[in-house]
Amino acid sequence: MKRGKGMGAYCAALFAFLYLPLGVMFVFSFNDARRNVVWKGFTLKWYTALFHDAELMSAMLTSLELAAAAAAIAAVIGMLASYAMVKHKPFRGRSAYDALLNVPLMMPEVALGVGLLTFLVRAGFELDFTALACSHALICLPYTIAAVRARLISLQESSLEDAAMDLGATEWQAFVKVTMPLAMPAIISGALLSFTVSFQDFVTTFFVAGIGIVTMPIKIYSMMKFGVTPEINALSVCLLLATFTLIGLNTAFAVRPDEASHR
C-alpha cells in the first residue's frame, strides 16, 4: 500500500506539529541557560527553584484545593442528576433539561466568565474561594454527568438492580449494594476529569477569581507577562505531567461500553 505510506507520513507530520511545543518545553526545562534557545547543558536547577518559590507553592495548593472542591461538588450534583435522568420515569421537559445540562460545555468561556463576574458582583457576593469553586463545579458538571450517565445506562440494560429487587431488596438496598458500587468507577472517572478541567482552567478563573486568589494557571499567566523564562518551562512540565497522570488514571477507571454489561 504505497498510498497508505504517504498518508501515514502526513499524519506523522501533523502529530509532530501537535507535539512540537510540548517537546520543546520539556527539553528546554533542563537547559542550563537563561536565554532559552541555545543548549548550554543539562540542569535541574529550574525545578529546584520552583520548590523554593513560596508564592508558587501557595498557588499550587490553591489550585489543588479548588480542583478537589469543584470535583467533589460536581460529583455529588452529577450523580444525583444522572440517577434521576436515567432511572426515573421521564418527566415533562426532560429533553429540554438535558440540553440545558450541556450548555456549560458549549458556552464560550469568556461569556461564562463575564456572566458569572457580573452576577456575583451585582448580587453582592464576595469573589472568594467558595464562589470560584461553585463556578468551577458548573464547568465540571457536564463531564461528570456524561461519565456517570453512560455507566447508569449500561447498568440499566444489565437489569442487575431489578434482579436485586426481585430477590427482595428494597430500593434503598439495591441502590447501596448494587447501583453505587457499580457506578463508583464512573463517578471516580468523572471526578478525575473534573479535577483536571478545574485544575487547568484559566479563562473562567481569570474573570471570577478575586484579587486574593492565585491559582496555578493564573500564576503562570502573570509570569508569562514578564517574558519567557526557564522556570515557566519547568512549571509547565510539572503541570503537564500532573495532567497526564490524571488522564491516565481516568482511562484506568473509565468503563468500556462492552465491559459493563458483562460483569
Add this chain to the structure above:
Amino acid sequence: MNKALSWLLGGRKPAASHLLLAPATLWLVFLLVIPAAGLVLLSFAKNGPYGLILWEFGFQNYRRAFDHKYLPVLLRTLGFAGATTALCLILGYPMAYYLAFRAGRWRNALLVGLMVPFWSSCLVAYYSWMIVLGKEGLLNTAMISIGFLSRPIGFLYSPFSILLGLVYFYLPFAVLPLYASLDKVPRAVIEAAYDLGAGRWTAFFKVTLPLSLPGVVAGCVLTFIPCLGDFLTVEILGGPRYYLLGNLISNQFMMAQDWPFGSALTTILLAGLVGGLWLYQRWESA
C-alpha cells in the same frame, strides 16, 4: 424513612425527579441562566462615570458595537474563525481518513494521542509556541544558523501566530467528528463503487466524501463556534492590534470598566452562537 427513600429512588412521580435534580437546577439557574439573562439586561443599560451603571434603556451599546471602531473587530473575528475552520478541515480530513481506513491496530492509540494536547492546558501549549516563534526563538535561531535568514523575523504577535495557535488548538475538534462520520461509511458501498468501475478518486469524490458530509458540517460547527469566543490565543500569541471579540469583551470588563458595552458584545457573541447552532440543527433534521 424507607418509604421516602423508595419514593425518591423509584422515581415514578415527577416530584422525585425534581428533588434529585434540585442541586443541578440550583447551579444551572443561578450560575448559568440568571448570569446570561443579567448580561442581556445589562446590555441595554448605560455606562455612567466610574463604571456606575445607569438603568436608561436603549440600543446605544449595540449601535456602538457596529460602528467604524468596533465593526473591524467583529469582522476580524469572523475572518479568523472562518480561516481556522477551513484550515482545520483541510488539514484534518486526511488524518481522519487515515484513522478511519488505514490506521488498523494503531487507531485507538492515535485517537488518544490526538486528544492529549487538547487535555494539556492551552495556556502551557501557547507558552511553548512563544518559545518556538519568538524573536530569539527556536525557529528564528534555526533559520539564521542554516543561513536561510539574515536577521530574525517577528513571527510572534502577527496574524500568522494567531492562526497557528487557533489551528493548533482546534484541529482535534475538526478531526474527531470527521473521523466519526468516515468510520460509519459502509465499506461495502465503497467496494461496490470499485466493482462498478470507479477509480480511487471517483470513488472518493462520489461516495466517501458525500457520505462523510455530516462529519464535515459537525467539524465546521465545532471549530467555528468556539473560535468566535476564543480569548486566550490573541491574548498570548496576538496582542492588542489583533483583538478579537473575546478580547474586546474581556477588556470592557477588566480594563475599561464599561460593563454595559461588554454585555452587549457578549450578547452578540451568544446570539451568533445560538444562530449557528440553530442553523446546524435545521440542517441536521432536514
